[in-house]
Amino acid sequence: MITKEIFEKLKEKFGDDIIRLDESVKDPFVVVNPQKWLEIAKYLHDDPDLYFDFLMSIAGVDYPDENLIRVVYHLWSYKHRHMLVVKVELNRENPVVDSIDSIWANANWLERETYDLFGVVFKGSRNLKRLLMPEDWEGHPMRKDYEEPKEYHGISTERENPVYLFHLVKPPEEE
Amino acid sequence: MSKVEKVDITKTTHIEHTADGVIMVTNLDLAVNWARKNSLWYLLFATACCGIELMQTGGPRADLDRFGVVFRNSPRQSDFIIVAGTITYKMAERVRRLYDQLADPKYVLSMGSCSNTGGLFQHSYSVLKGVDKIVPVDVYVAGCPPRPEALTHAILKLREKVGREPYFKNYVGTRFFKFMRWIKNDN
Numbered sequence: 282m283i284t285k286e287i288f289e290k291l292k293e294k295f296g297d298d299i300i301r302l303d304e305s306v307k308d309p310f311v312v313v314n315p316q317k318w319l320e321i322a323k324y325l326h327d328d329p330d331l332y333f334d335f336l337m338s339i340a341g342v343d344y345p346d347e348n349l350i351r352v353v354y355h356l357w358s359y360k361h362r363h364m365l366v367v368k369v370e371l372n373r374e375n376p377v378v379d380s381i382d383s384i385w386a387n388a389n390w391l392e393r394e395t396y397d398l399f400g401v402v403f404k405g406s407r408n409l410k411r412l413l414m415p416e417d418w419e420g421h422p423m424r425k426d427y428e429e430p431k432e433y434h435g436i437s438t439e440r441e442n443p444v445y446l447f448h449l450v451k452p453p454e455e456e
Numbered sequence: 457m458s459k460v461e462k463v464d465i466t467k468t469t470h471i472e473h474t475a476d477g478v479i480m481v482t483n484l485d486l487a488v489n490w491a492r493k494n495s496l497w498y499l500l501f502a503t504a505c506c507g508i509e510l511m512q513t514g515g516p517r518a519d520l521d522r523f524g525v526v527f528r529n530s531p532r533q534s535d536f537i538i539v540a541g542t543i544t545y546k547m548a549e550r551v552r553r554l555y556d557q558l559a560d561p562k563y564v565l566s567m568g569s570c571s572n573t574g575g576l577f578q579h580s581y582s583v584l585k586g587v588d589k590i591v592p593v594d595v596y597v598a599g600c601p602p603r604p605e606a607l608t609h610a611i612l613k614l615r616e617k618v619g620r621e622p623y624f625k626n627y628v629g630t631r632f633f634k635f636m637r638w639i640k641n642d643n
């Protein structure tokens with residue numbers, strides 16, 4: 282099935298919770314209502330015509346201009362050999378969405394990564410902890426407005442530019 | 457660590473043939489350092505792509521073994537640590553702990569741009585900007601990654617440094633000399 286057919290099938294079942302279909306990009310995607318995402322995911326996994334048995338990836342994308350964080354899910358069906366890209370749009374201040382690790386178990390690590398780097402909270406997750414950064418890290422570094430702290434556990438996070446160190450060139454005046 | 461001038465071994469060493477056999481009189485530091493620098497063992501610690509080149513250097517073609525440099529899996533058996541690869545802040549504290557576990561006298565060899573300065577990841581939020589921020593480094597090797605020849609050269613430099621050190625002054629201290637005097641007076 283191509284994305285358009287899947288979209289129509291979903292639209293039939295869930296109505297307004299399937300928000301829109303975008304076919305203008307190379308990988309067409311479906312935007313769904315984050316409140317109903319768990320239900321929709323279950324349907325995508327269980328329905329014999331769709332049968333998405335493999336979750337390829339979960340990624341976050343930060344859009345500060347629109348005040349949105351989009352979480353992108355890539356699904357693949359080994360049986361039918363078709364792919365689906367699903368996006369949910371979350372508020373940047375308080376991004377919360379249902380966890381789907383009860384459906385695809387590998388979602389847990391992918392969600393932890395997205396939580397770690399973007400601060401998206403996955404409700405009902407088995408184990409929502411930071412995956413990559415140290416557990417006491419502050420902030421979510423892949424957000425566009427993230428600023429690196431001056432030090433971490435007493436280790437300075439800055440290194441002098443050797444060009445300035447040897448007085449070959451004068452550093453630019455500090456504002 | 458204080459440095460000493462390079463000692464000319466031919467001036468400080470002489471050999472006597474006596475009826476009891478051959479007696480060699482030499483500088484004790486020289487003799488001990490000669491033994492030390494010919495069995496430098498390193499802690500196998502590779503965190504990124506430089507580790508592949510480190511393995512290559514240990515392999516048959518570049519063959520570090522011929523200098524008595526072999527890898528150990530435990531810091532407690534090692535003389536120095538080769539930091540080969542990118543160090544993140546999460547790893548940094550572990551590096552420091554491994555360094556603390558090395559037995560004295562210990563050395564650090566920083567291999568590759570990443571562990572020298574953060575390398576091509578130095579604008580990243582999670583990468584340590586140079587391993588010298590957490591441990592004292594003896595030898596830096598430039599390159600991304602350094603060739604096995606470069607690493608071998610660095611190890612030769614480290615050997616030179618080990619060979620020149622006033623070992624008894626730095627690590628054994630006055631206790632040894634007191635002990636020697638005590639033996640002398642006793643007999």
Ligand code: SF4
Binds near residue numbers: 599601
């Ligand atoms: S210096 Fe280059 S080769 Fe070495 S760990 Fe860094 S990126 Fe990899």
